Structure formats: structure tokens, C-alpha cells
Amino acid sequence: MKKPLILVTNDDSISAPGIRALIEVMNELGTVVVVAPDSPQSAMGHAITINSMLHLNKVSAEGAAITEYTCSGTPVDCVKFAVNEILKQKPDLCVSGVNHGSNSSINVIYSGTMSAAVEAGIEGIPAIGFSLLDYDWNADFETFKPYIKQIALEVLEKGLPENVVLNVNFPKKKKNELKGIKICRQAKAIWAEKFDKRKTPQGKDYYWLTGEFINLDKGQDTDEWALGQGYISIVPVQFDMTAHHAIQQLNNWNL
Template sequence: MAMAKEAGDEKIILITNDDGITSPGIAALVESVKHLGKVVVVAPDRPQSGMGHAITIGQPLRLHPSKLFGDIEAWQCTGTPVDCVKLAVDKVLHRKPDMCLSGINHGPNHSINVIYSGTMSAALEAAIEGIPSIGLSLLDYSVEADFSGAQQYAALLAEQVLHKHFDKHLCLNVNIPAVPAELLQGFKVCKQAYAKYQEEFAERKDPTGKNYYWLTGEFVNFDKGQDTDVWALEHNYVSVVPVQFDLTHYQLKEKLEKSLKH
């Protein structure tokens, strides 16, 4: 399973996703960045949306070669998006790639979605390992979505991350509005909006008369600032949110250090 030797100092770009290796979004991403270096794809063999940072334990993982991308080395994995990153580094590349790209996801991963997203968890896993990473999502769930604008901005951003030597733990959550490429207003570096789904479970009955539940809900934005990803996307900007895997609440930590008694 050894990877072919790279020519000179050619950059190695790992690509994964959570929609599965056959999704149009990952094919669009491969096409948009293949000129930047040697692309290697390791992606789930089936949709894994909403898996978050799940890893597979207690059952074997398998890798199978794929010819979906022509001459580009590709593997489909029976595990989660995070499993794909771990296996890619250890068993396919035998080294850390220069960058990891995850996506292009079908549907948004702005605001609270970043917590649940398999797309972003794969990118964060790469960042944990010291691999600069970008998760990319298009605000269109359709398998017939137009990825041309997303491809344009994916290539622009990936090239800069590859060559500007940002922090090795860099992780960017990038969302692209579902509008024609000529209507996109450029990048806007944002914060994550305080927005979430007001959820409820619809109760239904199966053919045997037993109850089952189906998650539904409405997306509500509680953050009216103009520095958020939701605002940027509503105004046709490509939102770029730097995210991190350190979940420490530092302001609260300082308060607790002063107020907790022992």
C-alpha cells in the first residue's frame, strides 16, 4: 500500500469527506486542487454525515483501492471521516501530508454545525496531528449542485495555506453560498455565529404500530452581528472561520481559579 515516490519537493494533499467517496463534492474538490501537488484521496465508502469526531473501535477497518479519480491514488475506507485521516497518515502515505482538505460537503457546516460535522471533524483530526487543514462546504444539498464557485475559492485558499506557512495546527471552516460564481463577494474571515436548530422529534408509527421518532427542527440565528459566518453567507461572502480543538473556556477558567474554594 506504499505511495509512489513524490517528485522533488512536490506537496502532498490528502483529501477526504463525510459524504462518501462517490459524492460529486469530493470529485469537484479533487479537480480544483490537483494542480497544486500530489493528491491522495482516502474517504468513507458510504455517507457518514453527522458522525462528528467518531472513531471506529471494536471492529476492523478496511481500505480498498478506487479508480474513481483516474490516475489519482484513491482509497475507500469502511470507517468514519476521522478514521480516514488516521489511516491515511499511518498506512497509505506513511508520513504527514502537507495539507488536508475535507469536502466539498453537500450542505452547510456554519455555526453550531461544526460540532456535529464529519467534514469538519476530519479537518480537525488533521490539525490535531499538525497538518494544516481546511473543511469546505457548499450551501446546497443537491447531488446536482453547481460547485464551480466553490472550486474557484477552494483552489485560491488551498494554494495560500500550502505556501504561506501558517501554524501547523491551522484549521479553517469554509462555507460557500449556493449562488453563481460571479455573485460571490470574496472571502470574509468571521467568527462562528451563535445559531442552532430548535429541534423536535416527530412521533410516528411503523407498519407494526410501534412508535418511532424522526428528528426535525428549524434553524434559528440568535447572533445579529455582522462578523459571523451566517451574516457573511447571507451576503454572498465565502465565510472563513478559524477553529481549534482546544475547548477550554479561558475566561471562565480565570474566574473559577479566583472563586472556587478548597
Template sequence: MQEKPLILVTNDDGITAPGIRALIRIMNTIGEVVVVAPDSPQSGMGHAITVDNVLHCNPITIDDGPQIEYNCSGTPADCVKMAKHEILNRVPDICVSGINHGANSSINVIYSGTMSAAVEAGIEGIPAIGFSLLDFNYHADFKQAEEFIKKITLNVLLNGLPDATVLNVNIPKLKKEDIKGVKICRQANGYWKEDFDKRKSPFGKEYYWLSGEFVNRDKGQDTDVWALENGYISVVPVQFDMTAHHAIQKLNQWEL
């Protein structure tokens, strides 16, 4: 009998978040699921790892299902490291991260704990996908995304991924029948125009809230932002070699 694929599930919103609970249910229809996820929200953590503190990783049961689950005191990247090196008895066939509550398109991929978990898996040689739904609501409806998530996951299991590449998948906040399909895209050239809301506590101490608005400088129709604004699921292949290869020739002209 053919062995079921071993699927590692993680996220950055925390192990009890509705997004990861939905992702676990989808993955249970595909293979053998092991969950290693943060015990508290880690949004915006990026690729941080724990180096100056201890890590705790404990078995936990949250809801019914055949999955095996662990909550981890560390970051999303820590969770993947713990899973591969301490918990699993073989290398996972795939790692899926999410479903994130909110977008991870364009420059958001840099800050995303969801995508950093997927990237960490990729670094470890595990095919990986980060899934995000463009709905920050804790009670967001993930049902419209289930069929697409399953199809993308099965395609990665069947076809594999190019070396040093993971997938960043973003899903618009639309009903299933209104989603036009899936587009393979590039990351839009955008940034956050940031602001700090300066306030004072009742004791007169100053504190700040980070706020801002996303600015899309990219008018191309082949970007993730364009796809999402036009009713498509965006799939961006992400590489973790951060070398700016196009700049090497120019820098070699410097007198160093």
C-alpha cells in the same frame, strides 16, 4: 525539481459524492493527490472514531485522474488516521475535506464529519481545511466555488496556519459572478431548535425522525452566517483546544 505538495483529500458524504469528486479535480491542479474517504455517507458523525470494530481500507478506482484512492469503512476521522499512519509514506502538506453538500457554519461545525476530518488532520500536525457548499442537492453545481477553493488552498500551502488551527470554509449557493468575495469571520452564536417527528410503523412500533430549525442568536456582522447571507464566502479559523479560558479565573474562586 521542486517536489509537488502531497494533498490528502477526504470527506463525510462518501467517496463517490459529487462534492469530493469536484475537490479531487481541483487538487489535481495543485499537487499529488491521495484520497482516503468513507465508503458510505457519514454526515453528522462528528469526531467519532471506530474502537469496537475492524476497519477496512481498500484501493479503488472511481474515475479518471492521477489521484490514488482508498475507500475506508470508518468515519471521516478514521480516514485521516488511516491515511497518516498506514497509507502515506510522508506527512501530507495539507488535508482538504469536502466539498460538503450543505452548510457547516455556526454550531454545525460541532456535528460535522467534514470538519472533524479537518480537525483530526490538525491534531496530527497537518494544515487542514474543510470546504462546504450551501446546497444539499446531490447534483449541486460546484463550479462556482472552484476558483475560490484553489486560491484558499494555495494560500494555506504558501503561508501555513497558526498552531492548532484549521479553516472552516463555507460557500454560498450563488453564481460565481454574484459571490462578493471572501470574509474572515467568527462562528455565529446559533443553535438548532430541535423536534422529533414521532410516527408508527405498519406493525405499530413507534419511531422518530429528527427535525428542527436553525436559530441565529447573533446579530454581529463579523460572523459566518452574516457573511453567507450577504453573498460572501466565510472563512472561520477553528481551534481544537476546547478549554474555556475565560472561565478559569471564575472557577478558581470556587471552594473546591
């Protein structure tokens, strides 16, 4: 059988340990092409570059088993480049990550990792975003490689529902502490944010965005609950943002 073509990207940059782990697993499953940012692009959401130049550089050696490119833009730019400029055919799978840090609950809105997966989904490509709840550059990705492989194989073999991508989050647990996988819904949560105001040596004000993550959801079917209990969470994410349940109510307005 012909090997599946797999596109790998992320938002932490091509040098991040998380994407190197993901590339290693995907190389066991198919032909891998990597298009990733040349510098960290965390929390870029679905941003695209339209007001400045973009640069694409091939960084893998000629004839290397895995073809790798860096892009000066956002994670979504990387997927657009891959689909429109690099690949001769649509990939069978796009995987994004493994992100250094959580993309559960409301974090999916801000995530460059998940936005890359969503962009692939918009293009009709089955896509998965992987994240580990550990911001440490040297986080333990080895523990989760079998699960990455298992989930990717399921998607390759069975596909995904139309207009749906997967948001996979791994808890910060050791192998013997993992309880398994849960299919979940996104927990209702918010960031209670504030700006830390400081001054430069010249006396000019500047700010750092800070905040506290607050889970408002006590349900036991959410990603936050699953991760807190030691499960890997999988949330099916749709990118049709229509609030279908609200259409009837708005139709009753005097418009």
C-alpha cells in the same frame, strides 16, 4: 520544486460530486491521495470506530495519477488510516469536502467534514474543511473551484497558526452574485429540535430527528451574516476546547 502531498477526504462518501470537484482542484496543486468513506457519514462529528471491524479498499487503478481508497469507517477514521497506514510521510495539506450542505455556525460541532479537518490538525497537518450551502447532489461546484484553489494555495504557501484549521463555507450563489471572501467568527446559533414520532406497519414507534436552525447572532462579523450577504466565509477553528477566560473564575471557587 517537489509537489506538495495532499490528502483529500469528506463525509458524503467517495462518490459524492463535492469530493470529485475537490480532487480535481487539488490535482492541479500537488500529488493527491484520497481516503474517504465508502458510504455517507454526515453528522458523525469526531466519532471513531472502536467496536467493529474497519475495512480499507484501494479503488484506483494501479499506476493511476490519483491514489484512492475507501474506508468503512467515519471521516476521522479515514484521516487516521491515511496518516498511520497509507502515507509514507505526513501530507503538506489535508482538505475535506466539498460538503453538500452548510457547516457554518454551530454545525461545525456535528460535521464529519470538519471533524476530518480537525483530526488532521491534531496530527499537525494544515487542514481546510470546505462546504457549500446546497444539499442538492448536483449542486454547482464549478463556480467555487477558483476559490478552493486560491485558499488552498494560501495555506500551502503561508501555513496556518498552530492548532488552527479553516472552516470555509460557500453561499448558494451564482458566480456574478459572489461578493468575495470574509474572515469571520462563528455565529451563535442553535437547533430547535424535535423528534417526529411515527409508527411502523406493525405498530411500533420510531422517530426522525427534525429541527429548525435559529441564528441568535446579529453581528456583522459572523459566518452566517457573510453567507447571507453573498460572501464566502472563512472561520479559523481551534481544537483546544479550554475555556481560558473561565479559569480565573474557577480558581476563586472554594476547592
